[in-house]
Amino acid sequence: MGSLSVSRRDVLKVSTLGAAALALPFERVARAKTASKIAENKIPRPYTLPFKVPPVIDGRGGGTITIAQKMQNAVILPGVQTPIFGYNGITPGPTILARRGTPLSVAVSNELPAKHPNWGYEAWTSVHLHGSASKPQFDGYASDITRVGQTKTYQFPNNQESRTLWYHDHGVHHTAENAYMGLAAMYLMSDELEDRLPIPKGSYDLPVVIADKMFAANGSLMYDDEGHSGLYGDVMLVNGQPWPNLKVAKRKYRFRILNASLSRGLRLQLSNSAPMTVIATDGGLMPKPQTTVQLRVGMAERYEVVIDFAQYAPGTKIQLRNLGVPNSRDFDNTDKVMQFEVTADAFDAANNAVADADGNLNPDNEIMKLDETTVPGIKTVKLDLHRSNSTWKVNNTTWDDIVKSNYQTVVANPQPDEVQIWEITNKSGGWFHPTHIHLVDFKILSRNGKPPFNYELGPKDVAYVGENETVRLITKFAHQTGRYMIHCHNLPHEDHDMMTQFRVGTDNADNDPITSAPAGPIGATGGVTVIPVVNTSTPATPTATPTAVPTPAATTATPAPAATTTTRRRR
Numbered sequence: 001m002g003s004l005s006v007s008r009r010d011v012l013k014v015s016t017l018g019a020a021a022l023a024l025p026f027e028r029v030a031r032a033k034t035a036s037k038i039a040e041n042k043i044p045r046p047y048t049l050p051f052k053v054p055p056v057i058d059g060r061g062g063g064t065i066t067i068a069q070k071m072q073n074a075v076i077l078p079g080v081q082t083p084i085f086g087y088n089g090i091t092p093g094p095t096i097l098a099r100r101g102t103p104l105s106v107a108v109s110n111e112l113p114a115k116h117p118n119w120g121y122e123a124w125t126s127v128h129l130h131g132s133a134s135k136p137q138f139d140g141y142a143s144d145i146t147r148v149g150q151t152k153t154y155q156f157p158n159n160q161e162s163r164t165l166w167y168h169d170h171g172v173h174h175t176a177e178n179a180y181m182g183l184a185a186m187y188l189m190s191d192e193l194e195d196r197l198p199i200p201k202g203s204y205d206l207p208v209v210i211a212d213k214m215f216a217a218n219g220s221l222m223y224d225d226e227g228h229s230g231l232y233g234d235v236m237l238v239n240g241q242p243w244p245n246l247k248v249a250k251r252k253y254r255f256r257i258l259n260a261s262l263s264r265g266l267r268l269q270l271s272n273s274a275p276m277t278v279i280a281t282d283g284g285l286m287p288k289p290q291t292t293v294q295l296r297v298g299m300a301e302r303y304e305v306v307i308d309f310a311q312y313a314p315g316t317k318i319q320l321r322n323l324g325v326p327n328s329r330d331f332d333n334t335d336k337v338m339q340f341e342v343t344a345d346a347f348d349a350a351n352n353a354v355a356d357a358d359g360n361l362n363p364d365n366e367i368m369k370l371d372e373t374t375v376p377g378i379k380t381v382k383l384d385l386h387r388s389n390s391t392w393k394v395n396n397t398t399w400d401d402i403v404k405s406n407y408q409t410v411v412a413n414p415q416p417d418e419v420q421i422w423e424i425t426n427k428s429g430g431w432f433h434p435t436h437i438h439l440v441d442f443k444i445l446s447r448n449g450k451p452p453f454n455y456e457l458g459p460k461d462v463a464y465v466g467e468n469e470t471v472r473l474i475t476k477f478a479h480q481t482g483r484y485m486i487h488c489h490n491l492p493h494e495d496h497d498m499m500t501q502f503r504v505g506t507d508n509a510d511n512d513p514i515t516s517a518p519a520g521p522i523g524a525t526g527g528v529t530v531i532p533v534v535n536t537s538t539p540a541t542p543t544a545t546p547t548a549v550p551t552p553a554a555t556t557a558t559p560a561p562a563a564t565t566t567t568r569r570r571r
């Protein structure tokens with residue numbers, strides 16, 4: 001917010017008094033340049049604060065990690081206290097490291113206030129590990145809630161390729177507020193293929209969690225989703241820090257970009273228009289790296305990008321800009337994300353490549369090899385995304401319809417390991433819907449009949465379904481059976497109520513998303529069913545000494561009844 005910015009009040013003043021304003025279309029004049037109500041001098045100037053990295057919990061050795069969801073004050077704007085909801089009281093929460101082949105349990109307690117202090121709702125939660133083929137009862141099923149004072153132990157199988165996952169809240173009808181308050185964090189799963197590749201590692205491999213926020217006069221977060229259409233903040237955070245500056249050495253860096261915004265789509269470009277090399281998508285390493293100047297990142301999409309700073313003189317400053325996407329609301333500084341400042345610092349020259357010697361990353365990724373022409377009788381499932389009666393719907397149904405069916409209605413019922421085509425259509429010109437399918441990775445085949453962007457040529461679990469677009473994808477329903485959600489990752493859309501589900505195979509006592517592993521009271525020895533973790537393989541990771549992994553608590557007992565989820569209603 002520099003001295004040139006125009007406050008909402010100033011805009012209104014100009015629009016009534018100034019002739020200059022009359023030259024602008026009404027919409028432009030009425031649109032505020034900032035969304036926050038806090039004094040402008042409390043908002044830092046872009047690129048003045050240092051880049052931050054969230055703390056790490058090393059779960060690569062397996063066992064059980066304990067995490068408490070708590071409200072705590074954070075300093076996001078310098079000198080300003082902002083109450084947030086955080087995993088362990090911080091946002092983004094701790095980055096969890098995991099290892100392929102080593103399951104991990106995460107016991108999450110809900111120690112949030114019984115009522116949100118400003119917005120009044122009960123902060124029930126459900127933890128989703130986005131990108132994981134978890135069992136339904138550990139997948140953050142929206143209606144499988146953990147109420148304030150309860151705890152639930154999630155079992156994460158870590159049975160897929162290395163990738164950038166993230167865990168975030170998914171509590172029914174309050175996912176958007178809970179995630180916006182801060183319940184989001186990274187989870188990085190590594191494997192031997194990734195270890196072998198000479199791509200940037202260690203301190204040259206950094207999370208970039210981008211989210212927009214707006215601040216009330218007293219420093220608390222403001223929430224306005226404009227009638228459930230979307231929330232657009234004016235302050236861009238990277239790993240919880242507004243528009244940070246990162247000092248870099250003259251070498252390659254790997255940035256794990258996650259768009260954790262509720263509603264803001266991003267179109268990223270470096271200020272000098274240098275190409276970026278995309279090496280991984282939502283579901284991990286691409287078959288081959290792809291270069292691009294612009295990178296569109298819808299909500300919940302992950303792209304791992306290598307940027308090479310070798311060619312720049314020390315002192316060079318390059319900004320990561322956001323050129324914006326249609327139907328996102330822009331403010332003065334939402335076109336800025338962060339800055340890289342090249343230094344003359346000494347660096348480790350190892351792992352300074354974007355692929356192996358043959359130019360490959362993960363050429364044998366099973367999903368990327370799927371070919372519809374080789375699957376006899378392949379089925380096509382069609383999903384139509386639209387809004388009617390001010391409610392967002394998938395195939396004309398809402399999550400409330402799923403609830404009313406006692407969670408039985410599904411849009412598809414593939415058999416285990418079945419390969420299907422899904423066609424997702426958005427006939428509206430006014431909205432885009434980044435659509436997420438739980439459980440699976442998929443390959444995008446086409447968008448309105450045309451090939452996807454080159455940087456989408458990797459395994460995905462979110463497809464940006466743009467205005468008037470149909471996205472066609474192919475996927476395989478592997479790893480688990482049971483019921484899983486599909487929804488728009490514009491979280492106000494998801495909460496109201498653009499979410500449905502599918503069933504893989506059949507339901508059984510060990511895959512019910514609500515009754516198979518319900519939450520129980522914190523501190524009780526009963527009420528929490530813990531299925532023992534079985535290590536399916538022993539990882540040979542030289543650096544994988546777990547540091548923060550307590551041994552599992554011996555908790556067993558009768559599951560509590562399926563609680564009150566059926567009586568819950570939208571606000």
Ligand code: C2O
Pocket residue numbers: 128130168170300436438485487489
């Ligand atoms: Cu990232 Cu169902 O969510």
Ligand code: CU
Pocket residue numbers: 128129130131132436437438439
């Ligand atoms: Cu997910």
Ligand code: CU
Pocket residue numbers: 431432433434488489490493494498
């Ligand atoms: Cu949407």
